Amino acid sequence: MDGVHDLGGMHGFGGIPIEEDEPLYHEPWEGRAAAITRHLMSNTTVDRFRWTIEHMPPAEYLASRYYERWLWAAEQMATEQGLLDGPREPSPERNDDPWAEPAEPPRFAAGQRVRVRNPVTPGHTRVPRYTRRHFGTVVRHSCTWPHPTESAATGRHGRPEHVYAVSLDAAAVFGPDATHTLLIDIWERDLEDAT
Amino acid sequence: MSHDSTPHERTEALEHHLEEHGHVHHDDVDAAIVAREMAFESGDGPSPALGAKIVARAWTDPEFKARLVDDGTATLSEYTPMTVPVAVMENTPDVHHMIVCTLCSCYPGAVLGDPPAWYKSFEYRSRVVREPRAVLAEFGMALGDDVEVRVVDSTSEQRFMVLPVRPEGTEGWAPDELAALVTRNSMIGTGAPLRP
Numbered sequence: 521m522d523g524v525h526d527l528g529g530m531h532g533f534g535g536i537p538i539e540e541d542e543p544l545y546h547e548p549w550e551g552r553a554a555a556i557t558r559h560l561m562s563n564t565t566v567d568r569f570r571w572t573i574e575h576m577p578p579a580e581y582l583a584s585r586y587y588e589r590w591l592w593a594a595e596q597m598a599t600e601q602g603l604l605d606g607p608r609e610p611s612p613e614r615n616d617d618p619w620a621e622p623a624e625p626p627r628f629a630a631g632q633r634v635r636v637r638n639p640v641t642p643g644h645t646r647v648p649r650y651t652r653r654h655f656g657t658v659v660r661h662s663c664t665w666p667h668p669t670e671s672a673a674t675g676r677h678g679r680p681e682h683v684y685a686v687s688l689d690a691a692a693v694f695g696p697d698a699t700h701t702l703l704i705d706i707w708e709r710d711l712e713d714a715t
Numbered sequence: 716m717s718h719d720s721t722p723h724e725r726t727e728a729l730e731h732h733l734e735e736h737g738h739v740h741h742d743d744v745d746a747a748i749v750a751r752e753m754a755f756e757s758g759d760g761p762s763p764a765l766g767a768k769i770v771a772r773a774w775t776d777p778e779f780k781a782r783l784v785d786d787g788t789a790t791l792s793e794y795t796p797m798t799v800p801v802a803v804m805e806n807t808p809d810v811h812h813m814i815v816c817t818l819c820s821c822y823p824g825a826v827l828g829d830p831p832a833w834y835k836s837f838e839y840r841s842r843v844v845r846e847p848r849a850v851l852a853e854f855g856m857a858l859g860d861d862v863e864v865r866v867v868d869s870t871s872e873q874r875f876m877v878l879p880v881r882p883e884g885t886e887g888w889a890p891d892e893l894a895a896l897v898t899r900n901s902m903i904g905t906g907a908p909l910r911p
Contacts, residue, residue: 525818525819526817526818527817527818527837527840527841528815528817528818528840528841528844528845528868529817529841529844529845530841531841531845532841533837533838533841533842534838535838535853536833536836536838536839536842536850536853536854537832537833537836537838538833538853538854539831539832539833542831542832544751544752544755544828544829545748546832547722547723548723549722549723549726549727550722551748551751551752552726552730552744552748553722553726553729554748555743555744555747555748556726556729556730556733556739556744558747559738559739559743559747566872570818570819573819582837585722586820586832586835587722588722591722591725591726591729594729595725595729598729598732598733598738603732603733603736603738604732604733604736605736606736607736607737618799618872646818646870646871647870648817648818648868648870650817650844651868662802662871662873663788663800663802663871663872663873665799665800665871665872665873668872683871683873687865690844690845690866694844694845694846698845698846699864700847700848700863700864700865700866701863701864701865701866702844702865702866702868703812703865703866703867703868704867704868704870705868705869705870705871705873706870706871707871
């Protein structure tokens with residue numbers, strides 16, 4: 521989904537808030553909210569958790585501190601998992617394995633020119649807006665992992681797919697003043713051949 | 716749950732409801748917090764100290780470094796359990812990597828523990844992909860124009876940590892001495908290791 525969480529390249533944010541000797545948690549509730557959220561995450565997928573946060577109203581998202589967003593998601597997930605209504609059987613036994621071998625061999629190879637697709641979806645996607653429709657080069661096969669759109673929609677992992685490290689020329693994305701390189705991990709189905 | 720409540724009150728209410736129905740237990744939440752804090756402080760579990768130990772070994776053990784850069788997940792699992800893949804990006808005098816997660820806050824937590832607050836900030840997430848050198852300057856780091864900056868966006872479930880360049884003047888140092896120079900920021904790419 522095209523949410524406010526997709527911050528890469530946005531203008532208007534100020535200096536980096538660097539804090540010296542910061543504590544692990546700034547207030548005691550943060551540690552408790554984090555621990556509860558992690559427990560609720562263990563009943564589903566991390567992508568489901570991310571997609572839940574992405575549903576936060578944009579103004580609220582930007583006005584909230586980090587663990588407030590976690591807490592908001594925890595409240596949603598606890599409701600969704602039926603845990604606030606009474607005792608409930610834990611989630612059914614999961615046999616999905618994100619470390620399993622993909623069904624197919626990789627479609628792309630290092631050095632290949634590719635284009636990042638624009639995954640139009642109200643669901644969860646890990647293709648940042650600033651990378652979409654841009655041409656790049658596969659640097660290497662990066663890893664294999666289940667596709668996040670499915671993991672978020674179902675709360676379970678599907679069959680892992682190939683993920684590639686793709687390099688984009690920052691000047692093409694952000695203009696000629698940008699002289700750096702962007703390295704982005706993209707799932708196979710979110711790339712197309714551009715040779 | 717009303718959002719007029721404070722986060723503290725909302726956390727208490729959520730924990731209370733979940734505990735009432737047997738889904739979480741107060742003591743387990745306590746234990747989870749203590750375990751994270753202990754790992755962070757002792758350096759035995761996920762923490763910058765664990766990362767520093769691994770970096771120092773890579774600086775002194777070429778065979779280990781080769782394995783670490785070639786297959787981070789397998790090599791790091793010798794130190795700590797890997798729940799997701801982790802890749803190690805090697806900085807050199809010519810190439811400087813910086814890690815970000817523009818979409819949320821993905822970080823190599825299995826190795827380094829929880830990220831610093833600035834890593835999760837809107838400011839860092841929005842800006843570093845567009846103007847990495849300006850961001851680096853705010854961390855007090857300047858790179859020569861001839862250094863290629865590579866900004867790595869953690870968009871997949873794979874996480875990234877940086878293997879920084881070993882400081883000059885540390886020839887013959889023992890791994891323990893070297894580890895003391897490795898800062899958390901140097902393993903994210905927003906800083907260099909301390910100078911001897």
